[in-house]
Amino acid sequence: MKDTKDSWQDSWFDTCAALLTDPQNLRVWSVIVSLFGDLAQRPGDRLSGGALSRIIMPAGIKPEAIRVALHRLRKDGWIDSARQGRASAHFLTDYGRAQSAEVSPRIYTRAAAAPEAWHLLIAEDGAGQTALDDLLLAEEYFSIARNVALGAGPVPEDIDDDLLVFDASARTVPAWVRLRACPPELSEAAHGLLRDLSQADALLPRTPEAISPLQIATLRMLIVHRWRRVVLRQPDLPAAFFPADWPGPACRAAVFDLLDRLPRPALAELEAE
Amino acid sequence: MKDTKDSWQDSWFDTCAALLTDPQNLRVWSVIVSLFGDLAQRPGDRLSGGALSRIIMPAGIKPEAIRVALHRLRKDGWIDSARQGRASAHFLTDYGRAQSAEVSPRIYTRAAAAPEAWHLLIAEDGAGQTALDDLLLAEEYFSIARNVALGAGPVPEDIDDDLLVFDASARTVPAWVRLRACPPELSEAAHGLLRDLSQADALLPRTPEAISPLQIATLRMLIVHRWRRVVLRQPDLPAAFFPADWPGPACRAAVFDLLDRLPRPALAELEAE
Structure with a gap:
């Protein structure tokens, strides 16, 4: 029975991960930024190299690519690394944390800003x-x-x-x-994300225990990363500035429906696996 | 005594006419448009060729130039002419009257529009x-x-x-x-007009009877013509859009002060002289 369960488990997870992987030009350093922003943005938050690889590799990203991206992020002052026993731990610098904190409100708000003035x-x-x-x-x-x-x-x-x-x-x-306000690439990205979120939602096991903390971390990272690429390119403008079929609000709702089903794991859980 | 009086009269009038003549590029057809707009805008209003010449010539404009301008205005459909006994009478066409009526409110308003919205x-x-x-x-x-x-x-x-x-x-x-909103040429035209109006105001006889209907017609024509070239080039905009030293409102006040001292003569008075 275990084999069958495992292979079913692999199957939904692999399909979801493939679905949610950005079809356009996945920049590994940018994925890592999304991941730290989502899971390890507080001072003192750290992720080991091992946990990082286990979270990121299901998105079809190879360890070498992760190493190169970490190198670049360190060079640009976003991330720092420290030895921790025999492994190394990675964390956002003050600069990286500030950059991350600046965009978080726009990414994580459930209701788009609707200024009057x-x-x-x-x-x-x-x-x-x-x-x-x-x-x-x-x-x-x-x-x-x-x-x-x-x-x-x-x-x-x-x-x-x-x-x-x-x-x-x-x-x-x-x-x-x-x-x-909404060029065709942005409209396409939003429509595609809405479609993929809906398919992933259908595939996700109904019992939360069937989803491991690492799987949650991977899926959250992919969702947040794609949403980020839509929401940060979408100006906060009155509805009249968007095309009639603009799926921005539907997209936002679907993102938070799915994230609510995948509650943020504690960092310790990710290291334990 | 008569000679002295006449020569004084000529002197103030000639000086005023010279002062109020637009220093820039006086277009005769445009002066005639100002004149008809000011004195003969109503249907049925007519001015004989003789009266026209007597009004316009003190601005230093020669009869040939008046003839050429009338020809052009007839060709453009602004003015029509008819034989009247041995002389000819000139009058605005329906088109000319409509054009004139369109700008009159802006020229003759004593208070500039101050829209809220x-x-x-x-x-x-x-x-x-x-x-x-x-x-x-x-x-x-x-x-x-x-x-x-x-x-x-x-x-x-x-x-x-x-x-x-x-x-x-x-x-x-x-x-x-x-x-x-107020390019240097416009600013200069307005400052110049304000200065010339003030000098003309000082020269004008205090006793209304000392000014003949034809002299009034000439002076009104020159004042309206110069004001027209300032007010129609000055956009109706909130005060914040004008330079601090913008003399538009002072100019408007001076124009109407002077026009009030030179009340419109009846057309019959102009033909009688």
Whole structure:
């Protein structure tokens, strides 16, 4: 009986892991960032090399690729590593933790922000562009045109003097703006994720005990990673800015339905297996 | 005594007429449009060729130039002419009257419009430009950038579907926008007009009877013509859009002070002289 159970277990898990693996260009360092953000974001949280490999390898990622990615993350100051007995333990640096904490609210909120107030920034053609470009890089602004950006909430205090600033509320949003808010790649990624989440949901064992902590860690990592690539590219904008068939809200609901069925394991459980 | 009085009269009038003559590029057809708009805009209003010459010539415009301008205005459908006994009478066509009536409210209002509501129109870069360009030609919009226009009042019903529309209220207006609302030529024209109006005001005889109907017609024509070239180029915008030293409101007050001292003569008075 054990063999049969194991092979059924492998089968649902492998299928789920394959389903939830991002079909586009899986960057290993970025997957590791998602994993630490999800499971080991608090100061003192550590994951051994062994646990990392066991969580990540089911996504079809080889140990060498994990080693290379860890090397890069260390070089970029995101992650640090320490010997721990005969093994090594990896953890987010203060910088990595700060970066992770900055995007976590957008990733993990169950209700998208729906600000009432909006402001528009307009830059002078040509020379004035720089102030706006700098802001677009640093802050959450939606770029309507090269010289126009839309921001949520009231006008920040320290806005550049060369920008023309309006309090604004959208009346009519034409198709070209909706396409800019939600380009085809983003729409496709969201539709694909919604479909894959629904299939994974159907495959997941109904009894929580049938899913091991490591399996949970893998699946959470894959879900969070794909959701992150949708939600962080999706500007927080009023519904009128999205196409009629925009699956963002449905996607968000499906992500948290599934994450709720896969409650975060304690780090100790992951090391124990 | 008569000679002295006449020569004093000539002197103040000639000086005033010279002062109030637009220093920039006086287009005779445009002066005639100002004159008809000011004195003969109602249906049935007519001015003989003789009266026209007597009103216009003190601005240093020669009879040949008046003839050429009338010819052009007839060709463009603004003015028509009819024989009246041995002379000819000139009058605005229905088209000319409609054109004149369209701008009169802006020229003759004593209080600049101060709308509470504003809307912004944003066009897509490139292809979407055309819809906005068409609107800028036809309506009172202030062009903030190639792709952005600001309009007074609520959003019109029939706005192009391809334009992104915001209800908007300006918070910060940088120098480059104020320079766009009021370019140096406009600022210079307004400052110059204010100075010349003040000098003319000082020269004008205190006793109304000392000014003949024809002199009034000439001076009104010159004042209205210069004011027209300032007020129609000055967008109706909140004060924040103008430079601190913008003399628009002072100019408007001085124009109406002077026009009040020069009440419109009846057309019959102009023909009688």
